[in-house]
Amino acid sequence: MGSEPRSTATILSDPATLSSIMVGGIKPDHDLNPHAATDPNSDTDSFYVLSYLHDGDGRKFTVLFHLIVLHRSPGPASLLAMSVFDETSLLYFSNEYPDAGLRQTIIAPNALDIQVFSDPHQTLRLGYLSGTMNHLIVQGTLTKSGNKLDLDLALEAIGPTLPDLGSGVIPFPGGINYEFAFPQMNAKGILKVNGTDYEVTGSTWLDREWGLYNSAKWTWMGIDLENGVKISLWAQQNYQPNPQTYVGGRSFATILDGSGNVTLSTVQIAEKSLEAASGAQPRYPNKWQVVIDGKCALKVETLKSGQNIESPIPRLEAKSHVTGTYEGKSVSGDAFVEAGILPSPQALAQASAASGSAGVTAATSNQRATSGNETAAAQAPVSGQAHQSRT
Numbered sequence: 001m002g003s004e005p006r007s008t009a010t011i012l013s014d015p016a017t018l019s020s021i022m023v024g025g026i027k028p029d030h031d032l033n034p035h036a037a038t039d040p041n042s043d044t045d046s047f048y049v050l051s052y053l054h055d056g057d058g059r060k061f062t063v064l065f066h067l068i069v070l071h072r073s074p075g076p077a078s079l080l081a082m083s084v085f086d087e088t089s090l091l092y093f094s095n096e097y098p099d100a101g102l103r104q105t106i107i108a109p110n111a112l113d114i115q116v117f118s119d120p121h122q123t124l125r126l127g128y129l130s131g132t133m134n135h136l137i138v139q140g141t142l143t144k145s146g147n148k149l150d151l152d153l154a155l156e157a158i159g160p161t162l163p164d165l166g167s168g169v170i171p172f173p174g175g176i177n178y179e180f181a182f183p184q185m186n187a188k189g190i191l192k193v194n195g196t197d198y199e200v201t202g203s204t205w206l207d208r209e210w211g212l213y214n215s216a217k218w219t220w221m222g223i224d225l226e227n228g229v230k231i232s233l234w235a236q237q238n239y240q241p242n243p244q245t246y247v248g249g250r251s252f253a254t255i256l257d258g259s260g261n262v263t264l265s266t267v268q269i270a271e272k273s274l275e276a277a278s279g280a281q282p283r284y285p286n287k288w289q290v291v292i293d294g295k296c297a298l299k300v301e302t303l304k305s306g307q308n309i310e311s312p313i314p315r316l317e318a319k320s321h322v323t324g325t326y327e328g329k330s331v332s333g334d335a336f337v338e339a340g341i342l343p344s345p346q347a348l349a350q351a352s353a354a355s356g357s358a359g360v361t362a363a364t365s366n367q368r369a370t371s372g373n374e375t376a377a378a379q380a381p382v383s384g385q386a387h388q389s390r391t
Contacts, residue, residue, distance in 0.1 A: 008157035026168030053202035153189035160260040174214020215239030225333035228258030246339035284316040298324035315340030
């Protein structure tokens with residue numbers, strides 16, 4: 001029988017491991033925390049928490065919790081996006097809660113402890129992210145079109161890290177991007193979907209980014225193959241206001257195999273078809289062909305149409321299935337595909353003004369209709385919280 005996987009913290013502390021050797025431009029234990037608003041190397045923090053979960057009856061859920069903190073034009077803000085996909089019923093819903101001015105976002109200094117509230121009076125807590133790689137708490141409340149999700153997960157990183165391009169430093173149009181992942185975190189907790197509680201376990205891919213960014217379009221994929229291989233894939237291009245494609249330009253992949261070895265490669269990625277997105281959003285692809293010479297040829301297809309985030313930074317965020325070959329052998333697995341647009345500062349300011357606080361106002365109205373117990377839980381203070389707004 002194989003040995004139990006080591007914790008990521010143990011691997012990083014072992015100087016003989018590749019994860020430890022590759023620590024250079026990024027330090028995963030330290031850089032999990034938010035960066036200061038005055039950091040000259042970063043105007044954006046992104047915490048991307050993607051969880052593949054199941055309950056005791058085999059019901060499968062894919063849950064995204066994505067928190068972005070912006071310290072760039074048109075001004076400081078946070079964006080909290082969440083989505084849930086029930087693969088049994090095919091129910092999907094998502095929403096994003098903007099906070100222009102960081103008036104309802106509390107960021108503790110020198111630690112990962114971020115809370116997002118429905119309003120500056122902290123009436124209801126919409127999202128909470130706190131802890132370390134050894135014990136990370138993710139909590140959130142999502143409402144959309146009569147549907148509601150409450151999530152409460154505890155995560156622990158195991159196995160090696162995945163630093164993009166080996167160093168954790170990658171290019172980005174007009175700037176630079178620091179990125180690493182804990183591609184395997186043990187996850188457990190409770191999902192409450194439309195009033196039904198599910199006790200769930202599973203695996204989480206946490207992708208951490210920060211840096212300096214200009215207007216851009218991109219496709220990113222987190223691919224998790226059944227043979228233990230995990231791939232972080234990028235295709236980047238400069239911003240165009242009416243995109244016909246989200247691939248092209250620089251295209252590269254970072255491959256982490258089951259032994260902890262990292263391979264870097266260019267990648268060929270082609271979109272195969274487009275779907276109509278929900279709302280007044282762009283059309284997104286729903287099938288891709290991915291080829292990494294000498295490694296793999298994969299077909300990626302979304303499991304359901306309409307998996308997108310309506311946002312000033314509009315994007316597809318889609319659970320997908322993978323089939324194909326890897327090193328000459330048939331393989332299948334899961335993928336999560338993000339295809340997005342980062343508009344120009346002027347366009348972003350206009351989109352932010354248009355979205356305003358509508359999402360938060362709707363969330364507050366929906367939450368006030370819940371029971372007193374649920375409201376009290378959402379309002380419960382967190383011990384040791386620090387009230388510092390990074391403006």
